[in-house]
Amino acid sequence: MKPAPLVVHLIYRFDFGGLETLVAECINRMPPQQYRHAVVCLTGYTEFARKISRDDVEIIALDKQPGLGLGTHLKLWKLLRRLKPAVLHSYNLSAVEYAFTAAMAGVPVRVHAEHDRDAGDPHGLNRKHNLLRRGVTPFIDRYVPVSEDLQRWLRQVVGVPDAKTLMIANGVDTERFLPQAHAGRDEFVIGTVGRVQDVKNHSGLVDAFIRLRELLPDQRHRLRLAIVGDGPLFGSIRDKVHAAGLDEVVWLPGSRTDIADLMSGFDVFALPSIAEGTPVTILEAMACGLPVVASKVGGIPEVVEQMATGLLVPPSDPAALDEALAIYVQDPQLAARHGAAGRARVERSNSIAAMVAGYARLYDTLRASKTKLSKA
Template sequence: MSATRPPIRVLHVIHHLQPGGMEYGLIKIVNGLVGSGVESTICSTTTANPTMRALLHPSVGLIELTRRPGNDPRLVWQLYRTFRRERPDIVHTHAWGTLVEGFVAARLARVPVVMHGEHGTLQLGASQVRVQRWIWPRVDVLLSVSSRLAERMAATVGIPLERVTVVRNGVDLSRFGTTPRAAARHALGVPDDLVLIGHAGRLVPVKDQAGLVEAAARLKAQGLAFRVVIAGDGPLRPDLEAQIAALEVGECVHLLGHQADVERLFAALDVYVLCSRSEGMPNTILEAMASGVAVVSTRVGGADELVVDGETGCLVPPAQPAALADAIGRLVSDASARERMGRMGRQRATTTFGLPTMIAGYEAVYAGATR
């Protein structure tokens, strides 16, 4: 980007800045663009989580609105006033939660460029599809975090695939793979010789942690020695606690709650499991690969763009706990396969999914849209 060109002012609109994959991903984008010729501001339609706020670079702006739960007609007016005051070159809305209000307010405020990005779970209700079918073709740039998600987006609304621009997620390799394994396992109280299986994500239905708990029960019945740790919080925690008790797997399945130090968590693992029913381009898979950890993942979204089945991990159908248990069990029983897949995963993350590649992709999209 030319040094004489004024900075491109991008205002991101997100439903809430709370711990979550999309939200962490957005923070990586705006922090990574600092000094690039792009000035970033995040507009959260609700109050931001203090931990997430603290992760933002000091030069990144943060605006917090007061959206009411559900549909809040006031939000269009709040966003309109925000856009008129901030005068961004680009408004970039993220996921369904900000699509309608963000698009309408940006057009009313005559923002030069309106972009929309999808990050994973698509809204497939009849009325939601109708809304997406009307708005998506009318944004200036439509973004996806994976090729698989782009294909689903195009099929959902009947638009040409080339209308969707793909910028894949990237991982900050400097953060992962450096924490000593022994110290990380000691912090979790895990013996060196016990196979540790991990998962990180919001405790919500689409992440299907219940499937992982059921898989753990199957592995326990086979007499395998292992421990599962699930990092994250959410509305399904009471249900998972009840399931763990009912299946009598409390000694081998532990709910850790929110973990701020994910680098330490990944350093302790032998196997990482993504058990979702739907995804975009899962950041946690990238983080596991960057940590040199073998991955077992459901074949959803862009997971198969990250995991090379049989080389860096194993892919299984979603919502099939038996298949999930079989794949995990093979790795629990084969230390050499775990080590080989972890090593190859780190190499693949390094060569293909580094953070600079993602940042360059967004910088190019923003520059191209404002020429």
């Protein structure tokens, strides 16, 4: 029997993060008779790649070094000629240029997904980067933004035609991420999950936690902070926590794969990012019935409704962040109502099944159109 067509997912690095979680979920849940998968990492991968549970998925590291890396294009070209995929699915700025390489290697369908922007360019206005995106647009069959904000940006700033974009909302496993009761517990845990890097602004969260303890002295003994994740700034965040004398009340477990279990121990989820697409961790937190306090950036306001499922604050504003957190500490009934509303919203609009079906349908549609063109 003829094997299912192959999708090659091209990512900068497969490490702890929401994007990597989505890639793993899509691979795990797409029927194997429909598509096979391989993951190509421009640099490398960590144990987090074990989230991919299918045993037929090859994971390949190209070991790209810092800089232009022209040799990486040749490595990828040779690899794609060997694998002969039906689809190349690349992710974010670091991988966009390789759509050209895939076209030269004869890959018939090239899809590029935009999931977020980085702290150095939170509004996506970097002229050089956008010239690159526009330059490779002829070699990309479809851009996939994960939020309406990113879709508007692709159209208005980058200049990608509407006909070349298709928004597919991020999804979450509502059967694994479930609300849990905290009956009889005195601690109030503010939790966050994500790669510890500048765009996530963990430093601002620590500052807000310090201020929160000062703002609510009568609640000080109850307050806890959990920062789950690893990354380039992990050491500096750990040092900041230690310097503030918070080692006993701030938990820094590093990278973990048991996120659903950990979230069940949170009382509120915080994400003070400088820039975002639609964070998977926020959807997971909402599925767990947690109220959310997050920056009003990117696609976050599309999923977190002010005073309905959470509280939105200006980015890089620790004072606004601690004041919002204080509302939930002091009003557990409001926190419960917002958490329940968030769970209902995710069940209604952000199922993982809808997301996976959307990508499979996109692959099918583009492959069929390319087949028609080749026969014309």
